[in-house]
Amino acid sequence: MLWLRILSILLAYVKTKYFLKYRTRDQLEKYQMKRLAKHLRYVCKYSTFYQERLKNIPLTMTMDVLTTFPTIDKEIMMDHFDDLNTMGIGKEEAFHVALEAEESRDFEPMINDVTIGLSSGTSGNRGLFIVSEKERNAWAGTILAKLLPQSIRSREVIAFFLRANSNLYQSVSEGRIQFHFFDLLEEIKTHIQRLKQLNPTILVAPPSMMRMIAEYVDQGELVLQPKKIITVAEVLDPIDKNYIEKVFNQIIHQVYQCTEGFLAATCKYGTLHLNEDIVVIEKEWIDEKKKRFSPIITDFERKAQPIIRYRLNDILTIKEDPCLCGSPHQAIEQIEGRCDDIFYFNTNDGGSLPIFPDFVRRWIITSAPEVREYRVIQYQDSQLEIQMEPLTEHMKEQVENRIQSFLKEKNSVIPTLRFSKYQPNEKGRKLKRVERHGAF
Ligand SMILES: [Zn+2]
Structure with missing residues (x-):
């Protein structure tokens, strides 16, 4: 029913835009804990996975209690998909519906009122996500409230x-x-x-x-x-x-x-x-x-x-x-x-030096400010491929000096650098300017 849908989007919009006016961090945290306690009680009632794992949820939740609960990740979520969701949807059926929709591209994958989504990833490693109609509407309302430049x-x-x-x-x-x-x-x-x-x-x-x-x-x-x-x-x-x-x-x-x-x-x-x-x-x-x-x-x-x-x-x-x-x-x-794109270099004393993507960005942008596009890839043997547009001998020299002096100072083994012209991003593929290939 369209009117019901619009009404629930509007409710979430109005709530986000006009009613969540806590001023302090303290008030915000109190609000979160109140909502969380209520939510956890609901989850324990309908999710077998959490019934077994979350015992004694206090009436007043605190961060200290929350941090005693087990963490999950994509793998755990997928392994326990059937028990974890509260809608009684099975993994096999959900995958089947999602993949069929993806191939034919002419219907939205749904089971009852629940939308099925596949996250990107290699074929064996794709995540399966489900969202109810009500959640979708709330999401639309929240996103509109946060992003519309003026009012609805x-x-x-x-x-x-x-x-x-x-x-x-x-x-x-x-x-x-x-x-x-x-x-x-x-x-x-x-x-x-x-x-x-x-x-x-x-x-x-x-x-x-x-x-x-x-x-x-x-x-x-x-x-x-x-x-x-x-x-x-x-x-x-x-x-x-x-x-x-x-x-x-x-x-x-x-x-x-x-x-x-x-x-x-x-x-x-x-x-x-x-x-x-x-x-x-x-x-x-x-x-x-x-x-x-x-x-x-x-x-x-x-x-x-x-x-x-x-x-x-x-x-x-x-x-x-x-x-x-x-x-x-x-x-x-x-x-x-x-985190998969943190670079690692061997140090001279046999250790391993992690370098965050932001450092890699700065190596390029600060030593070759005329660069318009770039990509840096670290390969398994810790070699670096540096693509730049434009690419001149002077720029190569500047970037090479910068990387070498940075790594020398950190007592790291200097990797081989390979320069090439910037390759435009493949259509439909996510752009990553700093990327590590292969697992270590
Ligand atoms: Zn701000």
């Missing part, structure tokens, strides 16, 4: 680029808001034509696609004046952020969301804040200075497939200066990348 009453034309799983939803209207979906696998020329016709007020796309659109604008082949630009789904590298901001002459907004949850969004100042009104995020520190962490997330809104102390493999860095918006939600400097 203003007219907006949103161009949304995503890897489409189906041919449905080419265009959808929700009141005064029109959504137009663009399939990332389509030709860029087709996108540009459609953008010309639609003249969107809000652009939502992964940074690699946003950059391509910006290049058309930069070259005068496309005229666009969106009110808001939002990047999703890929790490926003400073080199792309700066370029897109310069071309459109405005702040770039970001949404950090994955199949596991809607985790962060930018405020009007462009600062990413964790969505602590719907998730509790524990910080697992991964550097000595306690600047970088991997999030452990507990979503207190998701009931169909509970996400409780779910370990994510991402690297987030804390923003130390307070944000001008005054939100008590934790501010994030950047989403640096995946």
Whole structure:
């Protein structure tokens, strides 16, 4: 029923936008714990997996109690899929429905009112996610509240680029808001034509696609004046952020969301804040200075497939200066990348030196400021491949000197460096500028 759907989207919108006005961190944490206690009691009632594992949930929850609960990850979630979800959906059936929909691309994978989603990954390692109708509506309302530049009453034309799983939803209207979906696998020329016709007020796309659109604008082949630009789904590298901001002459907004949850969004100042009104995020520190962490997330809104102390493999860095918006939600400097993309070098005394993606970025950007595009890959034997555009002898020399002196200072064995011209990203593939290949 459409009216029911719109009503529940509106409810979530109004709640997020107007009613969650805690001023202090303390008030926020109290709110979280109250919601969490209620949520955990629900989960224990309907999920066999948690019935067995979460005993004695106190009336008043605290972080100390939460941290005694077991953590899960994608593997555990998939191994216990049938017992863990609260909708009685079996893994086999869900996979079957999802894969069939993906192949035919003409229907949305659903069992009863529950949407089935597949996360990317190698064939044996794909995650299966389920979301109820109610959860989908709440998600839509929350995302609108956090991202619409004005109110829900203003007219907006949103161009949304995503890897489409189906041919449905080419265009959808929700009141005064029109959504137009663009399939990332389509030709860029087709996108540009459609953008010309639609003249969107809000652009939502992964940074690699946003950059391509910006290049058309930069070259005068496309005229666009969106009110808001939002990047999703890929790490926003400073080199792309700066370029897109310069071309459109405005702040770039970001949404950090994955199949596991809607985790962060930018405020009007462009600062990413964790969505602590719907998730509790524990910080697992991964550097000595306690600047970088991997999030452990507990979503207190998701009931169909509970996400409780779910370990994510991402690297987030804390923003130390307070944000001008005054939100008590934790501010994030950047989403640096995946833990899998931390580089490792052998040290001369037989140890191993981890180098975070941000350092690798700075090696390139600071020693070759004229670089427009780059990619650095570390291979299993710790060799580095460095792709740059443009690529001159002088740039090679600068980058090589920088890397060598940095690693020498850390007493590391110097790897072989291989330079080549920048290879454009394959269509439909996520852009990673810093990447490690192969497991160690
Ligand atoms: Zn802020």
